[in-house]
Amino acid sequence: MSEMSVVVAGGCGFIGSHFIRLLLSACPDARILNLDLLTYAGNPANLADLATAPGLAFSRCDIADPDAVRSALTAWNVTPRYVVNLAAETHVDRSVLEPESFLRTNVLGTYTLLELCRGIPGVRFVQVSTDEVYGSLGGAGCFNEDSPLLPSSPYSASKASSDMLVRAWHKTYGLDAVITRSSNNYGPNQFPEKLIPLMILHASSGQELPVYGDGSNVRDWIHVVDHCVGILAAMRQGRAGGIYNFGGDSERTNLQVVNSIVDRICGHRDLIRFVPDRPAHDWRYALDSSRARSELGWRPEVRFEQGLSETIDWYLANDAWWRPILTGEYLRFREQWYGARR
Numbered sequence: 466m467s468e469m470s471v472v473v474a475g476g477c478g479f480i481g482s483h484f485i486r487l488l489l490s491a492c493p494d495a496r497i498l499n500l501d502l503l504t505y506a507g508n509p510a511n512l513a514d515l516a517t518a519p520g521l522a523f524s525r526c527d528i529a530d531p532d533a534v535r536s537a538l539t540a541w542n543v544t545p546r547y548v549v550n551l552a553a554e555t556h557v558d559r560s561v562l563e564p565e566s567f568l569r570t571n572v573l574g575t576y577t578l579l580e581l582c583r584g585i586p587g588v589r590f591v592q593v594s595t596d597e598v599y600g601s602l603g604g605a606g607c608f609n610e611d612s613p614l615l616p617s618s619p620y621s622a623s624k625a626s627s628d629m630l631v632r633a634w635h636k637t638y639g640l641d642a643v644i645t646r647s648s649n650n651y652g653p654n655q656f657p658e659k660l661i662p663l664m665i666l667h668a669s670s671g672q673e674l675p676v677y678g679d680g681s682n683v684r685d686w687i688h689v690v691d692h693c694v695g696i697l698a699a700m701r702q703g704r705a706g707g708i709y710n711f712g713g714d715s716e717r718t719n720l721q722v723v724n725s726i727v728d729r730i731c732g733h734r735d736l737i738r739f740v741p742d743r744p745a746h747d748w749r750y751a752l753d754s755s756r757a758r759s760e761l762g763w764r765p766e767v768r769f770e771q772g773l774s775e776t777i778d779w780y781l782a783n784d785a786w787w788r789p790i791l792t793g794e795y796l797r798f799r800e801q802w803y804g805a806r807r
């Protein structure tokens with residue numbers, strides 16, 4: 466078994482592609498198999514700069530299909546030391562409209578990967594999860610890893626369910642597994658349906674900026690690279706059965722974030738349109754990351770203002786990346802979702 470042999474599920478997505486890039490720069494000899502179904506959110510262009518990386522293999526594969534996953538592993542012909550699961554349906558709004566694919570990929574897909582790992586001696590499974598599994602906070606306090614799981618949306622319920630499966634496979638079958646839970650990520654290559662890229666692209670083209678409710682919901686923003694550094698640290702050094710929160714120490718209301726983007730791009734705050742809130746919209750998330758700091762020596766490095774400014778510059782300079790994905794399917798979803806909120 467090669468020491469750094471890693472199956473990354475969901476490596477063509479936003480966080481998965483940054484994770485693969487980080488892994489290859491930290492361990493240039495790593496052998497990596499990227500399993501990705503290439504849904505609307507999966508974009509091979511996210512890894513275009515690594516097209517010739519010798520250790521990186523790709524298989525288009527549905528993680529909820531056990532035969533497909535097994536064949537991909539057989540064809541790769543390497544025994545993985547780690548399986549890192551970043552494949553998921555991830556957009557909360559879509560989960561409200563069509564929950565089924567969230568259950569299939571996030572729950573059944575995780576189950577399939579856990580079962581695969583059960584047959585691989587010495588493998589470690591890393592489940593990349595989210596602060597949304599903890600539910601919503603009031604004005605004070607923050608979640609730690611022992612906080613109860615109280616998910617509110619079909620998305621967060623599917624993620625909490627998969628976390629529970631990982632815990633059960635660790636307890637029941639002794640599978641070496643680690644769970645990471647991070648706050649809201651931002652950075653380059655994020656699909657433009659998520660808040661920050663949506664607002665950047667709308668502000669730069671003079672379109673309305675839809676903000677839920679009165680914009681007072683609070684999120685704790687973490688730069689995607691800080692998150693990936695945390696996943697890598699948990700993968701290599703985390704305790705078997707351990708859960709690690711990764712927060713960005715950057716709580717902002719949605720309106721603060723949108724105002725910062727608009728002010729930087731065009732100054733037209735009149736483009737902001739408050740729209741009826743999403744059902745069960747959690748009011749605030751915040752994470753206590755002290756376990757990751759003390760056990761893994763991790764801390765977030767990117768200041769939000771700096772990271773946001775660089776992210777805005779990236780989107781403005783990379784229309785060749787985002788133009789091709791603003792296609793029929795995405796535009797239909799946007800019309801269905803925001804059209805109903807006019």
Ligand SMILES: NC(=O)c1ccc[n+]([C@@H]2O[C@H](COP(=O)([O-])OP(=O)(O)OC[C@H]3O[C@@H](n4cnc5c(N)ncnc54)[C@H](O)[C@@H]3O)[C@@H](O)[C@H]2O)c1
Nearest residue numbers: 475477478479480502503504506507527528552553595650
């Ligand atoms: N984005 C965030 O703010 C955030 C925060 C905390 C945790 N997470 C978690 O991190 C992980 C990655 O999130 P992201 O933002 O990069 O998501 P993303 O939507 O950008 O990418 C998801 C990837 O998974 C792939 N995928 C979807 N269904 C699949 C299937 N059935 N089989 C194989 N591949 C499939 C897609 O093609 C895509 O490449 C998810 O598990 C998510 O829950 C995300």
